[in-house]
Amino acid sequence: MTPLPSTKGTVPFGEHETWYRVTGELRSGGTPLVVVHGGPGSTHDYLLALADLAGPDRPVVHYDQIGNGGSTHLPDRGPEFWTVRLFLDELDNLLDRLGIADDYALFGHSWGGMLAVEHAASRPAGLRGLVVANSPASYPLWLREMKVLRGALPPGVDATLRRHEDAGTTGSEEYHAALRVFYEKHVCRLDPWPRDYMASFYEIYDDPTVYFTMNGPSEFHVIGSLRDWGVVDRCADVAVPTLLLSGRHDEATPVTVRPFQELIPDVHWEIFEESSHLPHLEEPERFAEVLGAYLDGLRSPRGGARSGSRRGAGVPRTRSRPTHPTGEGPRMDDGGDASAMVFPGMGPVPFAEAARFLLVNPVARRMTAEASEVLGYPLIDRWREADGDYSEYAQVAFLVGCLALAEWAREEHGVDARVCAGPSFGGKAAAIHAGALSFADGVLMTARWARFLEDFSAGEHGHVVTQSFARVPAGELARITAELADRGAWHEVSCEVDEDFHMLSLGRDELDWLGRRIRAAGGLPLYTMYPPMHVSLFGPLRGRIESEVLGGLRFADPALPLIADQDGRAVDTGEEVRTMLADGFERPVRWPRVVAALRRHGVGTLYVCGHDALFGRVPATRRNFTVVPADPRTALRPRRRGPAPAR
Numbered sequence: 070m071t072p073l074p075s076t077k078g079t080v081p082f083g084e085h086e087t088w089y090r091v092t093g094e095l096r097s098g099g100t101p102l103v104v105v106h107g108g109p110g111s112t113h114d115y116l117l118a119l120a121d122l123a124g125p126d127r128p129v130v131h132y133d134q135i136g137n138g139g140s141t142h143l144p145d146r147g148p149e150f151w152t153v154r155l156f157l158d159e160l161d162n163l164l165d166r167l168g169i170a171d172d173y174a175l176f177g178h179s180w181g182g183m184l185a186v187e188h189a190a191s192r193p194a195g196l197r198g199l200v201v202a203n204s205p206a207s208y209p210l211w212l213r214e215m216k217v218l219r220g221a222l223p224p225g226v227d228a229t230l231r232r233h234e235d236a237g238t239t240g241s242e243e244y245h246a247a248l249r250v251f252y253e254k255h256v257c258r259l260d261p262w263p264r265d266y267m268a269s270f271y272e273i274y275d276d277p278t279v280y281f282t283m284n285g286p287s288e289f290h291v292i293g294s295l296r297d298w299g300v301v302d303r304c305a306d307v308a309v310p311t312l313l314l315s316g317r318h319d320e321a322t323p324v325t326v327r328p329f330q331e332l333i334p335d336v337h338w339e340i341f342e343e344s345s346h347l348p349h350l351e352e353p354e355r356f357a358e359v360l361g362a363y364l365d366g367l368r369s370p371r372g373g374a375r376s377g378s379r380r381g382a383g384v385p386r387t388r389s390r391p392t393h394p395t396g397e398g399p400r401m402d403d404g405g406d407a408s409a410m411v412f413p414g415m416g417p418v419p420f421a422e423a424a425r426f427l428l429v430n431p432v433a434r435r436m437t438a439e440a441s442e443v444l445g446y447p448l449i450d451r452w453r454e455a456d457g458d459y460s461e462y463a464q465v466a467f468l469v470g471c472l473a474l475a476e477w478a479r480e481e482h483g484v485d486a487r488v489c490a491g492p493s494f495g496g497k498a499a500a501i502h503a504g505a506l507s508f509a510d511g512v513l514m515t516a517r518w519a520r521f522l523e524d525f526s527a528g529e530h531g532h533v534v535t536q537s538f539a540r541v542p543a544g545e546l547a548r549i550t551a552e553l554a555d556r557g558a559w560h561e562v563s564c565e566v567d568e569d570f571h572m573l574s575l576g577r578d579e580l581d582w583l584g585r586r587i588r589a590a591g592g593l594p595l596y597t598m599y600p601p602m603h604v605s606l607f608g609p610l611r612g613r614i615e616s617e618v619l620g621g622l623r624f625a626d627p628a629l630p631l632i633a634d635q636d637g638r639a640v641d642t643g644e645e646v647r648t649m650l651a652d653g654f655e656r657p658v659r660w661p662r663v664v665a666a667l668r669r670h671g672v673g674t675l676y677v678c679g680h681d682a683l684f685g686r687v688p689a690t691r692r693n694f695t696v697v698p699a700d701p702r703t704a705l706r707p708r709r710r711g712p713a714p715a716r
Contacts, residue, residue: 073123080166088139089132092123099126101169107179110279112138114268118349136279144278148294151282174198190303198367202314203346205325207299214322215289226250239286255320256346302419304332311336312363316344323593407487408674412471413681414493417458426701433473440512461519468515471498471679478676478699488670490632503627505646510622517618525610532577535601539570541592563603564658567689574601603657611654637662
């Protein structure tokens with residue numbers, strides 16, 4: 070194949086210049102692929118292989134970010150100059166100067182992937198697609214996983230690295246020799262290292278200003294300005310088809326990548342089994358096949374659909390499509406036409422976004438005021454001042470937000486739900502929404518429940534946590550729990566989210582072993598929750614809650630049938646609702662059974678009311694229903710009439 074011609078040049082960026090290279094013809098009518106390199110402070114060289122994807126109707130644009138390579142070097146500028154905003158502005162400027170801001174796709178690698186997500190979250194009109202390659206969703210996650218990877222290095226390597234980091238001698242030959250051990254395992258597994266990769270390496274060596282300022286002296290010794298930065302809270306705003314790439318041996322471990330997969334609405338995740346951080350060099354043929362198929366599936370206002378679907382025709386999945394939880398096979402288009410309200414389980418919620426909804430939305434503002442009056446304190450102020458993601462105030466605020474969002478969904482989408490469900494914490498909101506419990510009683514119940522749980526968890530069972538993990542099928546989970554039993558370790562399955570997604574409660578001192586065992590099975594350890602949830606150890610607490618909290622409340626028969634999250638049974642009486650809530654202390658959540666029950670009720674559309682990063686997003690849900698998110702971010706957008714369902 071004859072290489073396409075390339076053009077090189079610079080565009081002005083304020084008082085500085087950005088160097089670029091175009092392979093192919095920008096005026097060909099095809100959507101250009103713009104390549105955003107990593108670092109920060111690296112150069113385009115190690116990603117030059119992507120120029121091979123250029124074709125008559127697909128130009129490829131590389132550029133060097135300001136501070137290195139062919140762009141303006143500024144070695145005297147301090148940390149206040151080198152900001153994420155600077156690089157976002159540079160990217161916007163490049164798109165405008167090249168005349169492609171109305172039609173382009175982005176490929177971001179490592180730090181460049183995080184930058185690309187931040188760019189995409191602003192929803193630029195011309196962005197057609199996004200590729201996030203070998204990128205962590207946040208630096209705190211990255212640093213946490215770096216400790217795991219370093220701990221698995223050959224004996225003595227981590228100790229050498231740590232000794233020099235503590236002494237401030239990271240420029241020593243011994244440190245760089247130990248660093249190379251890590252790089253050969255988790256950055257580039259090729260021997261020798263390719264010339265293009267080495268070219269970028271030397272560019273950083275020649276001018277480390279940006280890398281040292283924003284990152285630090287090495288991939289895992291991140292002490293620069295980015296050490297607390299991440300894009301987790303921006304993922305839900307990405308509105309284009311997204312391809313997620315990582316290597317099996319990547320320094321960007323599955324734990325660091327997982328938030329992209331959970332939170333970006335339209336995403337595929339491809340893992341390259343023989344690669345670390347550079348699959349475009351380590352598995353070039355398969356990389357070209359996967360990325361080429363994705364790009365062929367994008368839509369362009371100039372050229373229409375390339376081929377296949379918008380979701381990336383021909384992109385292979387990392388795991389086979391699971392069967393329907395009822396054994397019926399994948400959902401077909403002739404599913405039920407009824408709708409259901411689903412209230413999600415509680416997870417960490419960005420305060421600013423959720424509080425803004427509670428203060429701006431009229432229904433939420435009224436409910437917040439009522440809750441504050443019932444509780445005798447200003448809810449938003451207490452929540453703002455509280456520590457932790459699961460304080461009493463955070464729990465009540467989450468409850469109020471879910472109920473207000475259900476009202477918003479009814480008004481915005483004209484929802485007339487046939488049934489409702491609420492896995493885990495969501496059961497409280499479901500009981501109130503269904504009319505089994507008054508709003509005031511529900512607020513008091515939630516607040517008192519939280520206090521009892523905090524006191525109980527701090528006692529004799531304070532060492533117990535709940536660990537969530539994915540990509541571990543039921544058979545492998547059975548082997549893991551059998552091994553825990555052989556170790557004499559207490560454990561219980563607390564939640565079945567999907568056929569390969571579970572939550573396991575166990576002692577905190579078994580977490581490291583469990584994480585290693587999950588990874589050895591090809592799984593992805595996710596979040597560790599404290600207090601734990603849905604365990605038999607809470608039997609005594611259940612008794613107290615039934616006696617001192619639930620016993621004083623009046624439960625009416627629900628006007629809307631409820632689906633119990635423990636077994637999928639329909640709950641029709643007030644006493645059954647009371648029992649369902651109490652059962653949540655001791656009995657595990659079985660979401661696939663709820664899915665099957667909703668299907669039996671003829672449900673085809675789920676309105677997920679609340680900040681949800683789990684139940685509305687897993688395959689068990691999305692292959693069976695049309696899912697319409699009713700979350701704070703969606704509700705705060707400019708008003709649009711009619712439903713906007715997302716498969």
